[in-house]
Amino acid sequence: MRINDVREQFPAxxxxxxxxxxxxxxxxxxxxxxxxxxEKMENLAFGSNANIHRxxxxxxxxATEEYESARDKxxxxxxxxxxxxxxxxxxxxxxxxxxAFSFGEAFIKEGDEIIVSxxxxxxxxxxxxxxxxxxxxxxxxxxxxxxxxxxTEDLPSLITERTKLVAVTHVSNVLGLINPxxxxxxxxxxxxxxxxxxxxxxxxxxxxxxxxLDCDFYAFSGHKLYAATGTGVLYGKKHWLDKMVPYQGGGExxxxxxxxxxTYAPLPGKFEAGTQNLNATPALPVALDFLNSLKxxxxxxxxxxxxxxxxxELRKRSEDHGLGTLHLFGVPHGTGKKIPLWSFAVEGxxxxxxxxILDKMGIAVRSGQMCAEPLMDRFGVTGMxxxxxxxxxxxxxxxxxxxxxxxxxxxLI
Amino acid sequence: MNTLExxxxxxxxxxxxxxxxxxxxxxxxxxxxxLESYPEEKKTDDKLIKGCQSRVWLDWKIDDGKISFIAxxxxxxxxxxxSLLISVYSGRTPEEIAGDDFGFISEIGLKENLSPTRAxxxxxxxxxxxxxxKENIKPAExxxxxxxxxxxxxxxxxxxxxxxKQVYDPEIPVNVYDLGLIYELVINKRHEAYIKMTFTAPxxxxxxxxxxxxxxxxxxxxxxxxxEVELTFEPPWDQSMLxxxxxxxxxxx
Numbered sequence: 001m002r003i004n005d006v007r008e009q010f011p012a013x014x015x016x017x018x019x020x021x022x023x024x025x026x027x028x029x030x031x032x033x034x035x036x037x038x039e040k041m042e043n044l045a046f047g048s049n050a051n052i053h054r055x056x057x058x059x060x061x062x063a064t065e066e067y068e069s070a071r072d073k074x075x076x077x078x079x080x081x082x083x084x085x086x087x088x089x090x091x092x093x094x095x096x097x098x099x100a101f102s103f104g105e106a107f108i109k110e111g112d113e114i115i116v117s118x119x120x121x122x123x124x125x126x127x128x129x130x131x132x133x134x135x136x137x138x139x140x141x142x143x144x145x146x147x148x149x150x151x152t153e154d155l156p157s158l159i160t161e162r163t164k165l166v167a168v169t170h171v172s173n174v175l176g177l178i179n180p181x182x183x184x185x186x187x188x189x190x191x192x193x194x195x196x197x198x199x200x201x202x203x204x205x206x207x208x209x210x211x212x213l214d215c216d217f218y219a220f221s222g223h224k225l226y227a228a229t230g231t232g233v234l235y236g237k238k239h240w241l242d243k244m245v246p247y248q249g250g251g252e253x254x255x256x257x258x259x260x261x262x263t264y265a266p267l268p269g270k271f272e273a274g275t276q277n278l279n280a281t282p283a284l285p286v287a288l289d290f291l292n293s294l295k296x297x298x299x300x301x302x303x304x305x306x307x308x309x310x311x312x313e314l315r316k317r318s319e320d321h322g323l324g325t326l327h328l329f330g331v332p333h334g335t336g337k338k339i340p341l342w343s344f345a346v347e348g349x350x351x352x353x354x355x356x357i358l359d360k361m362g363i364a365v366r367s368g369q370m371c372a373e374p375l376m377d378r379f380g381v382t383g384m385x386x387x388x389x390x391x392x393x394x395x396x397x398x399x400x401x402x403x404x405x406x407x408x409x410x411x412l413i
Numbered sequence: 414m415n416t417l418e419x420x421x422x423x424x425x426x427x428x429x430x431x432x433x434x435x436x437x438x439x440x441x442x443x444x445x446x447x448l449e450s451y452p453e454e455k456k457t458d459d460k461l462i463k464g465c466q467s468r469v470w471l472d473w474k475i476d477d478g479k480i481s482f483i484a485x486x487x488x489x490x491x492x493x494x495x496s497l498l499i500s501v502y503s504g505r506t507p508e509e510i511a512g513d514d515f516g517f518i519s520e521i522g523l524k525e526n527l528s529p530t531r532a533x534x535x536x537x538x539x540x541x542x543x544x545x546x547k548e549n550i551k552p553a554e555x556x557x558x559x560x561x562x563x564x565x566x567x568x569x570x571x572x573x574x575x576x577x578k579q580v581y582d583p584e585i586p587v588n589v590y591d592l593g594l595i596y597e598l599v600i601n602k603r604h605e606a607y608i609k610m611t612f613t614a615p616x617x618x619x620x621x622x623x624x625x626x627x628x629x630x631x632x633x634x635x636x637x638x639x640x641e642v643e644l645t646f647e648p649p650w651d652q653s654m655l656x657x658x659x660x661x662x663x664x665x666x
Contacts, residue, residue, distance in 0.1 A: 018434070350488035352467050353442075356528060357490075360435050368530075382468075382487070411439055412489055 020362030028388035073285035084267035091232035095219030100127035110136035148330035170202025175330025176341030227287035228280035340389035441493030451485035510546035593654025
């Protein structure tokens with residue numbers, strides 16, 4: 001398989017913007033949609049469209065089967081121990097909020113602590129801040145070094161007996177660095193502390209085996225891995241989920257309802273109140289199949305050379321000093337690994353100006369704070385420019401981008 | 414110095430020289446680079462224009478009845494945009510600026526060609542310039558009134574209030590005056606009425622109709638030569654603003 005074969009599966013990529021071919025380099029914000037994902041959704045919407053779990057008619061039973069078989073496939077993809085450990089949500093943010101509420105209600109008391117890292121995006125900071133406010137608990141921060149790598153070595157001294165959870169990203173959305181999640185989980189578990197991993201970026205680029213990682217929770221979104229917006233997953237170890245209170249009340253999360261009291265449905269239904277995203281969630285396995293198909297060695301070689309090319313070109317431009325020099329954030333050292341994502345600031349050129357000019361050249365990149373203000377403060381910048389690739393981005397696009405970036409910088413300084 | 418219309422025309426002409434937006438940006442960048450330097454000590458929060466993603470500072474002074482602006486931004490295209498705005502509007506009277514529709518911005522297609530966040534920033538810049546102009550108009554209206562002026566104005570106030578009382582809130586059977594929706598009412602020497610009013614909620618679907626009705630009703634008062642109605646939600650309306658009559662009407666007492 002070649003990059004162009006991948007490209008063909010994404011109708012959005014063949015469009016032109018301002019008369020120029022679209023170069024979509026904002027994949028970390030959201031990826032483009034697979035044709036097959038949309039087709040699956042269409043089939044469900046125009047065919048097996050009925051509310052799940054409720055009625056006994058044919059359509060309802062088809063829809064329920066589609067939905068529940070998606071759960072089996074996600075379980076398989078993550079190598080989770082049981083299907084009850086897979087909760088469908090609307091995305092990473094919803095998954096994290098679910099844990100922040102339900103785990104928080106069950107386990108967090110005044111004076112307890114939760115640890116997040118300095119490289120988190122807002123979705124893995126704010127729900128914990130809200131929980132801490134509700135419970136009178138404290139939020140502690142695991143720092144990063146100047147390269148952007150987590151100071152994992154600080155973790156043992158940061159965790160105390162009052163630390164009830166460590167919430168950390170698998171891969172930073174700004175730095176693109178792959179955190180040593182397994183090692184982090186090991187350290188935390190050795191000190192009796194569970195770990196939630198934010199997999200918004202990690203699930204896209206890394207093979208996730210939740211039993212091997214041994215994390216207690218893993219959250220990710222469908223829309224970043226070529227599936228539909230409004231779909232997402234929370235993996236949680238059964239023994240935690242069992243002890244957690246429901247997040248939202250409503251239909252399908254109950255066993256019996258009396259005004260004198262309600263008993264809750266067993267897992268996973270307990271955490272899936274109300275009508276689910278029944279046309280889109282069953283399309284998630286389509287995207288997971290696609291992710292599996294990317295393991296093709298010919299394709300990997302090709303995407304790797306695009307990544308290497310960009311990495312080299314961007315690094316070259318960060319070696320000088322003075323106007324026009326790139327400051328790359330999140331450059332791995334040692335054995336550190338990185339997804340095809342680069343964030344940088346350019347000496348003398350504002351990130352917003354660069355993004356605006358690149359946009360007119362047909363290139364979609366992200367500028368600004370990227371939902372990670374604390375990280376911007378850490379590096380002392382008001383924002384960055386971020387370039388994030390998917391396996392449908394070609395060498396030609398990368399070359400055009402580098403040329404365009406040079407042109408944009410020369411216009412601005 | 415050229416007139417406001419001439420200045421706008423010149424900008425439109427300059428922009429039309431370039432077909433491609435990339436070239437137009439280049440032009441804006443040049444404007445940004447050539448903008449007169451802005452004192453560092455004036456880069457304070459109160460001079461920041463809210464609503465822009467990049468930081469934009471705007472300061473002004475008034476000399477001889479004419480406002481002049483200085484500005485800066487950390488993003489160069491934004492700096493070019495504010496430079497363009499102040500080159501057109503500096504040296505104008507507050508009345509000229511406040512009375513302008515800023516339509517030349519859409520004529521050059523600037524707003525449409527910016528990213529949504531920057532387009533919002535442009536709107537905020539324009540709003541701030543208008544605001545500064547309006548702030549500088551008010552003193553002129555509170556001009557000294559002679560006893561004779563006051564004598565002529567007194568009955569007009571009564572009649573204007575009566576006219577406002579003809580307009581009813583579409584949802585509550587009380588007129589807008591007794592509801593306490595009128596925050597300011599000024600009639601100047603030229604017998605032009607200026608009204609600042611609010612609504613019970615910012616989401617009122619009939620807002621435009623009610624504003625138009627107030628304007629019409631007041632304009633129809635004999636002796637009134639013009640009427641301006643401005644909408645505000647600062648401070649937000651609450652029940653304590655009801656008149657005693659309205660309280661009785663609504664059975665609140």
